Amino acid sequence: MPKSNHFDFNLLRVFLSVYKTHSYSQSAEVLDLTPSAVSHAIKRLNAQLSETLFQRTNIGVEPTFVAHDFYKQIAIPYMDIEQSLSSYEKFDPYESKRTFRVLVPDIYMSAFVARLDKENDTNCQIICIAPPAEDEQIYDLLMSGEVDLALDYVLPSLAGINSEIIYEEEICCVARKNHPRVKLPLRFEDYMAESHVKLNLRRWNNRAADTLAKRALPQRKTHSEHNSLYSMIHTLASSDALGICPKRLAQDLQKTLPIDILPVPFEINNITVWLHWPKKISNNPANKWLRDIVRKAWVEG
Known part of the structure; x- marks a missing residue:
């Protein structure tokens, strides 16, 4: 317990930053x-708590057992208070130099970042991070x-x-340009006769076509298996295999790859x-602005 009733709550902000960065210099920045x-x-917080919160190492500082326990107790309540206060603050993205972080699935990252950069003409920085x-x-x-936000194809419970819902992503079939056997209209039996480049969906523990198909598909011949859509589509562009992917991604890659x-x-x-x-920041002006610009970049891009 703090020794004094006159506790400086600014110390908690410093503690949380050092706990996350493991560095006094990074926290200072x-x-x-x-x-x-x-x-x-x-040092003041150590004295207030009569405990040692960090131990110095060759590369920074390490939280002690006490620091881990203290973090678990204060991190969420502190964030709740901070977010509640921020909801009353005015926010002007052209005057603010705030940095926002948005989780974006890898399959959408490249095209979405480009669209977001075009939409954001403010002083705020929006960093997209793979989840x-x-x-x-x-x-x-x-x-x-x-x-601050997460774009995802799974609804949390x-x-x-x-x-x-920000978008309904249409699925298409992709083949290399001038494929010797594939032509319009692509018939189901012709599709099944080819070998297939398959995408493993780690979130669903299954393959994309089998997960998204409205009815169970027969066994298909496997050409190759991929964890990345970009790897998959590049393989399609240089082989006679077929695959499926989000249509908008295929349209973006069609500009540089020989695919149909x-x-x-x-x-x-x-x-x-x-x-x-988070529900607790629904009325936060900065987060509302961020949601608006992300929607616009996604839908209109």
């Missing part, structure tokens, strides 16, 4: 302080405030997250793209 001021603040593999990690990043875009010859579901953010 983030907080617009000097490294010595950060060090002094941590971690596990759903829980994605939602932890949102709830802790380490990222978490009460603290707001979600909206064909209708999928069986009933298939679209990919639903969701926009997620």
